[in-house]
Amino acid sequence: MDFISQGILEAFRLLLSGDSQTYSAVAATVKVSSMSMAVSLAIGIPAGFVLGYTDFPGKKQVRVTVDTMLALPTVFIGLLVYAFVSSRGPLGDLGLLFTLKGIAIGQTILALPIVTALCASAVEQMDRQLRVTLISLGADRLRLLKTSLWEVRHGILAAGLTAYGRVMTEVGISMMVGGNIKWQTRTVTTAIALETSKGQFAMGFALGLVLIMIALTVNVSVSFLRRK
Amino acid sequence: MDLLTERIRTGVAIIAFAAMLCLPGATVQAGGKVLLLATTTSTDNTGLLDYLAPRFTGDTGIELRWTAVGTGKALKLGQNCDVDVLLVHAPAAEKKYVAAGYGVDRRRVMYNDFVIIGPGRDPAGIKGRSVAEALPAIRRAGAVFVSRGDNSGTHKKELSLWSGAGADIPDKEPWYIQTGQGMLATINIAAERRGYTLTDRGTYIKYSANHGGNPPLQILVEGDSCLRNQYSVMLVNPERCPGVKSALARAFADWLVSPRAQKLIADFRLMGKQLFVPNAR
Amino acid sequence: MPLYQADNLSHDYNHKPVLQIGQMEIPAGSITGLIGPNGSGKSTLLRLLAFVEEPRRGEIRFDGHPARPFDPRVRQVTLLPQTPYLLKRSVFQNVAYGLVIRGRRMDLQSRVWEALEMVGLAPGEFAARRWDQLSGGEAQRVALAARLALRPRVLLLDEPISSVDAASAQLIKEASLQARKQWDTTLVIASHDWLWLNEVCDDIRHLFRGHLLGSGPVTLVFGPWKPAGDGGVEKILPDGQRLKAAGRPDDPETAVAVLDPHQLTLSSRASLVSPDLSRLEGTLIQIGIEKNSDRLVATVVAGNIRFAVNIGPEDRPGLDSVVPGATVWLGYDPRQVKWY
Structure with missing residues (x-):
C-alpha cells in the first residue's frame, strides 16, 4: 500500500508546486459546486421553510417526493440531464453538454432535495414558542421570517454542508454531463476516476486528499459562522 | 456592539462565498476553433492524445477537446450529435454505424494489439499457442477467465475471439467472471483470482511497470493476426447533425492520416515501448 | 372605555x-x-x-x-x-x-x-x-x-x-x-x-x-352524575351526602357542574339555611375579606370538595361566631347549577 504514502507526498507537491492541471480541476470543482450550491440554497432554503413551517393541501405528498429524491443516484441524474442537454434533447440548443453549467444543473438536482428536506426538518423542529415570542415582541412578517431563519441557522448550515459534501464528491453527473474534458470540465473527482483507471493510484489518492483539503477549508470557514 | 460584529461576520462570509464563485478557471483559449472528439479510454489513458493534441493545434490552429469514454458510449455520443468526430476501435460496430448513417468517411489510423495474459504456471497450458487453440483450452480446463463485460472495444474483441474460436460465449459459466470495470481494474481482478484475461498491450505495459517489470500475470498469447486492434477515425454525419463542426472534424481526420501524424504515432513511446502502429492507407 | x-x-x-x-x-x-x-x-x-x-x-x-x-x-x-x-x-x-x-x-x-x-x-x-x-x-x-x-x-x-x-x-x-x-x-x-x-x-x-x-373562584364538581328521582341528577359525595343539580347533562360521566360563589349561602346551623335551598354539611377552612369590597370570601370543604362562597354584608351577622374549623351549612339552589 505504498501508494498511500506516495499519494500524501504527491498531494503536497501538486498544491505547493502550483500544478496547473490540479488547479484547473480544483477551480472547476469549486466553480461548479458553488454554482449548484448557490442555486440550491436560494431555492431550497425558502422551499424548506415553506415545507416545514406552513400547512397546505398536498404537503405530505410533496414531503414524500422530496425525501425520495434524496436517494437519486448521481449516475441516474447524469443520464437525465444528458437526455435534456444532448444536441438531440429538448435543451440541446443551449449548448450545455460538456460545460460546467451543465454539470451544475445536475448537481442542483442532487443538492436541492437535500437542502429542502433538511431545512424543512430544521424548521419543523423549531420551538413553537419562537413565533409567539417574535410576534409579541413586535416583529412584522418579514422580520419574523428573517429571525426564524437565523434561529435555525445551525440546521440550515448543516443542510448546506451535507449538500455541499454530496455535490463536491459526486462523480456520476460530472462524468456523464461534463465528459471529463481536460482544462474544461475535468473536476477533482473525474480526475481521480481517470487517474485510477490509468493505474496512477498515488495520483488519484493525492487528488482525493486535495478534495478533502477543499472540504476542510469550507468547513473551517463555516465553523467560524457556527460558533455564534 | 454585538450587533456590529454579527454584521461584520455575516459580511465576511458572504464576500468569501462570492469570491469562490468568481474564482477564475484555468482554461485554454484557442480563438474559438474548438473541436470535440469522443474517443476510447485507451487513447487517453496511454497519454497518446496529450501527446498529439498540442501538435495538432500547432499545425492547424484548432483546439482539440476530447471526452474519453467506452467505445459504446463514444458511438452513442456521435449518434446524438453531441461530438464532432470519433476515434474508436470496434471495426464491426463501426461498419454498422456508418451503414446506419450515423458516421461518415471512416478511415484507418493505427492499430495496437491485444494479448492474452495469465498466471505464470498457466493451468490451461496456452502459452505460445494460437487464439483458436487457447480459448477452447481454457474452457476445457475450466480455468478462471476474467472479462471486461462492459461492452467496450476490448470486450467486443473478446466476444469476437470466442466466436472465432468456434465456441459459445461462456456467459453463465462459473469460471467466467465479468467485471464491468476498466481494463486495469479487470487485470487486477484477474491477478487476484489467478485467471486469464484479454488486454490491450498498452495497458499491460503500464500494469507491468506498476509492478516494477515483474507482474504476477504474463503475456501467454500474442502476435495472432486476429488480435490486432484497429483504430479508425470517423466524422459524425453532418447531414444528420447540422450542428457539428464537420470542416474542423475533417481537418482532424486528414491530419491523423497524414504522413506527419503517422510518424508521430509511430514515435510515441510508453515506458520506452512502441504502442501503436500507424497503418493509414 | x-x-x-x-x-x-x-x-x-x-x-x-x-x-x-x-x-x-x-x-x-x-x-x-x-x-x-x-x-x-x-x-x-x-x-x-x-x-x-x-x-x-x-x-x-x-x-x-x-x-x-x-x-x-x-x-x-x-x-x-x-x-x-x-x-x-x-x-x-x-x-x-x-x-x-x-x-x-x-x-x-x-x-x-x-x-x-x-x-x-x-x-x-x-x-x-x-x-x-x-x-x-x-x-x-x-x-x-x-x-x-x-x-x-x-x-x-x-x-x-x-x-x-x-x-x-x-x-x-x-x-x-x-x-x-x-x-x-x-x-x-x-x-x-x-x-x-x-x-x-x-x-x-x-x-x-x-x-x-364569571368572576371569582367558582366551584367545579366533576362527574359522574346519577339520575335522581326529581328529573335532575345527583352526585354522591364520599361522605354520603348528595349534591343535587337540575337538568340533564349531555354526558353524565364527564359533565362538570359549576357553582357560582355568589349563589351559595353559608350558615352556622342547618335550620338557618333558607328552606328554598338544598343543604350540604361541611367544614369551614378559611374566611377572608374580598379585595376592594365589603364582602367576605370563604372556603368550605364538604365531602372532599372545596366550595368557594361569597358572602354579602347582609349575611354577615349570623356568622360572627364562626371560625375556621367549625361545622357549617352550605345552601344552594340545584336550578342555579350550570353545566359544562
Missing part, C-alpha cells in the same frame, strides 16, 4: 374548539387574573389578547378599534409565554431585540440595563452571557426583561412563576407590579398561584373548557 373588548370570541385547533367567550372586557391599567385547570384555554386566550393569533370567529377590539396580528397598534401589547423562547444570541441581544426592530437605538443600552435591573439580573454580569448559559429562572427573567424593555402598554403573563425557583418567582412578581406602577401597564396574569392573584388582581376570571365562568 375598556382597553379590551371581546365579542363572541371562539377559537379551535384542528376543528377542536378550545375557546368560546361571549363577552369580555378588560379595563386599562387593571390587573386581571386568569385561573382554571390545565387545558382550560388560558394560554389560548392570552395569545388572542396578545394578537399573536387571530380568533377563528369573533373580534377583539383594542383601544376601541378592531385589531389583528401585525397591526401597528398592537405592538404595545406583549406576551410572556409559559415556556419562553430565548433567541440564540446574548442576553443583551435578547432583551434589545424588540427595541432594535423598532429602530430604537439611541437609548438602547440604558433601556436594556433598566429592564435587566428590574428583573434582578446585574447587567454587567448578565448582558454578555449566551442564551444557553442561564438557569431556568434566569432565562424566564431575561424573557420578562425583553418585554419590560419595551415599556409595554399591556403585559400578558402566562404562568410566569410556575416553573421557576422561589427567588425568581418573587423577582418576577415584583417586576410585573413595578411595570404597572411606572408605566401604568395593564397586566393579565394566568397563574395557578391563587394566593398571589387574590393579592394583586383587581379582577379574577375563571376559565373552564374554554368558557369564561
Whole structure:
C-alpha cells in the first residue's frame, strides 16, 4: 500500500508546486459546486421553510417526493440531464453538454432535495414558542421570517454542508454531463476516476486528499459562522 | 456592539462565498476553433492524445477537446450529435454505424494489439499457442477467465475471439467472471483470482511497470493476426447533425492520416515501448 | 372605555374548539387574573389578547378599534409565554431585540440595563452571557426583561412563576407590579398561584373548557352524575351526602357542574339555611375579606370538595361566631347549577 504514502507526498507537491492541471480541476470543482450550491440554497432554503413551517393541501405528498429524491443516484441524474442537454434533447440548443453549467444543473438536482428536506426538518423542529415570542415582541412578517431563519441557522448550515459534501464528491453527473474534458470540465473527482483507471493510484489518492483539503477549508470557514 | 460584529461576520462570509464563485478557471483559449472528439479510454489513458493534441493545434490552429469514454458510449455520443468526430476501435460496430448513417468517411489510423495474459504456471497450458487453440483450452480446463463485460472495444474483441474460436460465449459459466470495470481494474481482478484475461498491450505495459517489470500475470498469447486492434477515425454525419463542426472534424481526420501524424504515432513511446502502429492507407 | 373588548370570541385547533367567550372586557391599567385547570384555554386566550393569533370567529377590539396580528397598534401589547423562547444570541441581544426592530437605538443600552435591573439580573454580569448559559429562572427573567424593555402598554403573563425557583418567582412578581406602577401597564396574569392573584388582581376570571365562568373562584364538581328521582341528577359525595343539580347533562360521566360563589349561602346551623335551598354539611377552612369590597370570601370543604362562597354584608351577622374549623351549612339552589 505504498501508494498511500506516495499519494500524501504527491498531494503536497501538486498544491505547493502550483500544478496547473490540479488547479484547473480544483477551480472547476469549486466553480461548479458553488454554482449548484448557490442555486440550491436560494431555492431550497425558502422551499424548506415553506415545507416545514406552513400547512397546505398536498404537503405530505410533496414531503414524500422530496425525501425520495434524496436517494437519486448521481449516475441516474447524469443520464437525465444528458437526455435534456444532448444536441438531440429538448435543451440541446443551449449548448450545455460538456460545460460546467451543465454539470451544475445536475448537481442542483442532487443538492436541492437535500437542502429542502433538511431545512424543512430544521424548521419543523423549531420551538413553537419562537413565533409567539417574535410576534409579541413586535416583529412584522418579514422580520419574523428573517429571525426564524437565523434561529435555525445551525440546521440550515448543516443542510448546506451535507449538500455541499454530496455535490463536491459526486462523480456520476460530472462524468456523464461534463465528459471529463481536460482544462474544461475535468473536476477533482473525474480526475481521480481517470487517474485510477490509468493505474496512477498515488495520483488519484493525492487528488482525493486535495478534495478533502477543499472540504476542510469550507468547513473551517463555516465553523467560524457556527460558533455564534 | 454585538450587533456590529454579527454584521461584520455575516459580511465576511458572504464576500468569501462570492469570491469562490468568481474564482477564475484555468482554461485554454484557442480563438474559438474548438473541436470535440469522443474517443476510447485507451487513447487517453496511454497519454497518446496529450501527446498529439498540442501538435495538432500547432499545425492547424484548432483546439482539440476530447471526452474519453467506452467505445459504446463514444458511438452513442456521435449518434446524438453531441461530438464532432470519433476515434474508436470496434471495426464491426463501426461498419454498422456508418451503414446506419450515423458516421461518415471512416478511415484507418493505427492499430495496437491485444494479448492474452495469465498466471505464470498457466493451468490451461496456452502459452505460445494460437487464439483458436487457447480459448477452447481454457474452457476445457475450466480455468478462471476474467472479462471486461462492459461492452467496450476490448470486450467486443473478446466476444469476437470466442466466436472465432468456434465456441459459445461462456456467459453463465462459473469460471467466467465479468467485471464491468476498466481494463486495469479487470487485470487486477484477474491477478487476484489467478485467471486469464484479454488486454490491450498498452495497458499491460503500464500494469507491468506498476509492478516494477515483474507482474504476477504474463503475456501467454500474442502476435495472432486476429488480435490486432484497429483504430479508425470517423466524422459524425453532418447531414444528420447540422450542428457539428464537420470542416474542423475533417481537418482532424486528414491530419491523423497524414504522413506527419503517422510518424508521430509511430514515435510515441510508453515506458520506452512502441504502442501503436500507424497503418493509414 | 375598556382597553379590551371581546365579542363572541371562539377559537379551535384542528376543528377542536378550545375557546368560546361571549363577552369580555378588560379595563386599562387593571390587573386581571386568569385561573382554571390545565387545558382550560388560558394560554389560548392570552395569545388572542396578545394578537399573536387571530380568533377563528369573533373580534377583539383594542383601544376601541378592531385589531389583528401585525397591526401597528398592537405592538404595545406583549406576551410572556409559559415556556419562553430565548433567541440564540446574548442576553443583551435578547432583551434589545424588540427595541432594535423598532429602530430604537439611541437609548438602547440604558433601556436594556433598566429592564435587566428590574428583573434582578446585574447587567454587567448578565448582558454578555449566551442564551444557553442561564438557569431556568434566569432565562424566564431575561424573557420578562425583553418585554419590560419595551415599556409595554399591556403585559400578558402566562404562568410566569410556575416553573421557576422561589427567588425568581418573587423577582418576577415584583417586576410585573413595578411595570404597572411606572408605566401604568395593564397586566393579565394566568397563574395557578391563587394566593398571589387574590393579592394583586383587581379582577379574577375563571376559565373552564374554554368558557369564561364569571368572576371569582367558582366551584367545579366533576362527574359522574346519577339520575335522581326529581328529573335532575345527583352526585354522591364520599361522605354520603348528595349534591343535587337540575337538568340533564349531555354526558353524565364527564359533565362538570359549576357553582357560582355568589349563589351559595353559608350558615352556622342547618335550620338557618333558607328552606328554598338544598343543604350540604361541611367544614369551614378559611374566611377572608374580598379585595376592594365589603364582602367576605370563604372556603368550605364538604365531602372532599372545596366550595368557594361569597358572602354579602347582609349575611354577615349570623356568622360572627364562626371560625375556621367549625361545622357549617352550605345552601344552594340545584336550578342555579350550570353545566359544562
